[in-house]
Amino acid sequence: MRLKTMALLLLSSLAIHSFAQKNRPFSKGEHYLSSLLDNSIVFDTANLVSGINHSRVWDTENAWRSWNIVENFTYGKDRGSLPMIADLNSLHPYFRDKIVELIRVCKAQGIELAVVESFRTHAKQAEYFGMGRKYTRSKGGKSKHQYGLAVDVVPVVNSIALWDDQVLWKKIGVAGERLGLRWGGRWRSPYDPAHFEWSGGITTYELANGIQPRVPASLANVYPCLGEEVERLQKYWDAWETEQAVSARNGSPETGMHGAVKP
Structure with a gap:
């Protein structure tokens, strides 16, 4: 009975600690990192290269013609x-x-x-x-x-x-x-x-x-x-x-x- 009671108390303590960790105020560093994760743009790296325009090549030989x-x-x-x-x-x-x-x-x-x-x-x-x-x-x-x-x-x-x-x-x-x-x-x-x-x-x-x-x-x-x-x-x-x-x-x-x- 005593062992069962101690086990219940331990589980309760862990649950309270976990809840406190989730709901405690962020430190400045944690808040900054969290804001980056929340507001960052997710790039589609699979299609990133295909979106680059490879057709435009700077003509350094004839740039003088555009002066x-x-x-x-x-x-x-x-x-x-x-x-x-x-x-x-x-x-x-x-x-x-x-x-x-x-x-x-x-x-x-x-x-x-x-x-x-x-x-x-x-x-x-x-x-x-x-x-x-x-x-x-x-x-x-x-x-x-x-x-x-x-x-x-x-x-x-x-x-x-x-x-x-x-x-x-x-x-x-x-x-x-x-x-x-x-x-x-x-x-x-x-x-x-x-x-x-x-x-x-x-x-x-x-x-x-x-x-x-x-x-x-x-x-x-x-x-x-x-x-x-x-x-x-x-x-x-x-x-x-x-x-x-x-x-x-x-x-x-x-x-x-x-x-x-x-x-």
């Missing part, structure tokens, strides 16, 4: 018959990110910037040179544009490019200089407030001989594949060089018409 271009007089100025490449993806990665930041900083001040021209071919540079000194004093290969290290921008208000607003240009120029960019608005001849460039102290002669500027050592980890990116860009630049050189020889402005024309 934005700008036609003559788009922003109210005569800039020659050959289209202008106006795509930030055509720029050196470090310089590109500087221009992205410049656009962001200006936008925060209520200034909308349009990219008029980024990378520029030798043929396009030669066209400018032939249009007179008010356009450029640099022949093909002598401009930072040919190395993806220069860009021309313009402030736009109500869809109108404001080329002659000196107060606005000064705000934009100072913003660019604070980012470590060289501003053409400081030049006397030719005065070129739309122009920003960066070369890390490398001259155009060195650039022409294949020497590339180095990004600050503190940012090296931000651009771990910089060499490969620049090498790929060089292939894209070469492709554009070939297209516009042929177009210039044929006297046709059709070069780059496969690209997206910016409004």
